[in-house]
Amino acid sequence: MLEIITSDALPARHGFFTRKGGASSGIFAGLNCGAGSSDQAEIVAINRARAAEAMGVAPQALVTVNQVHSADVVTVAGPLSDRPRADAMVTATPGLALAVLTADCQPVLFADPEAGVIGAAHAGWRGALDGVLEATVAAMETLGAKREAISAVIGPCISQAAYEVGPEFLDAFRDEDPAYTRFFANGQGDRLLFDLPGFGLHRLRAAGVGQADWVRHCTYRDSERFYSYRRTTHAGEADYGRLISAIRL
Known part of the structure; x- marks a missing residue:
């Protein structure tokens, strides 16, 4: 059984999927949707198909990009034959589900229901x-959205209490x-704790969106x-699964 987290603040069909209900096993146990992982490709395809079905779209209409920790955005009008290097997508095309x-990292889903424009971003x-x-x-504005009408929700991500960084990160x-020093708290020794979702909410609100929230x-x-x-790294495991978050018109 899939477990899908939603937010009342997001006026569009969407889901922040947990790892529950997938076909993967071992360290990937659950709904690993990361084709870039070392999980079996056919199992990842099954997991992605389950997520697509839950979103009410065909597997090829569940659109993802080759995420590279950039600020690049792709405007999508149909299923992609090749995954471009980018970290966000926008569309005004019904029947497509944008997924990160x-x-x-933060999965951020966006919607302006009046304009019929949605977006999805991977924001580490x-x-x-x-x-x-x-x-x-x-990019949503170029499709007719108005930023004051956009709702944006940050899905499950690492919290400040678990995000220990060094002083060079603060620099x-x-x-x-x-002013960004306010998103850091003191940790052990010279370690600091970074508030990633707090920073994301600040940037969204400063951008002028009508509503910004985090599912906490x-x-x-x-x-x-x-x-x-990070948990995988601390445990010394060889690889890790990827969660999927999606939105559609």
Whole structure:
């Protein structure tokens, strides 16, 4: 049985899928939708087909890109034969589901229901700092959306209590804007704790979207429901699954 987290703040058919209900086994146990993982390709295809069915679209209409931690956005008008290198998508085409894959990074889903425009973004710290969220909003505007009518929701991602970083990480943010130090708390020794969803919400609200929210689920803390790159790294495991989050008109 698939487990799908939704938000009342997002006025479009959508889902932040947990790892439950998939066909993968071993370290990937559950709904691993990451073709870039070392999981069996045919099993990943089964998992993606299950997610597509839950979204009410054909498997080829569940559109993903080759995520590279960039601020690049692709405008999609139909199923993609090749996955472009980008980290966000927008569309005004009914029947398409835009999907992003994550394992601690922020999956962010966007909708302007009046304009009939949706978006999806993969926003890790680098993409968020470089402007992928703002770029997604701007791309939606080119399709007729109005930013004050856009609702954006951040799905399950790593929380501040679990996101330990070094001082050089803080420097990258402080160099961009000294005010960004407020998204860091003191950890052990010279370690700091970074508030990724807090930063994402700040950037969304500063971009002028009508509503921005976070579902408040931490991928690192809940191993039964979520994959986590950082948890896998700490456990010394060879690889990790990818969660899928999708939205459609």
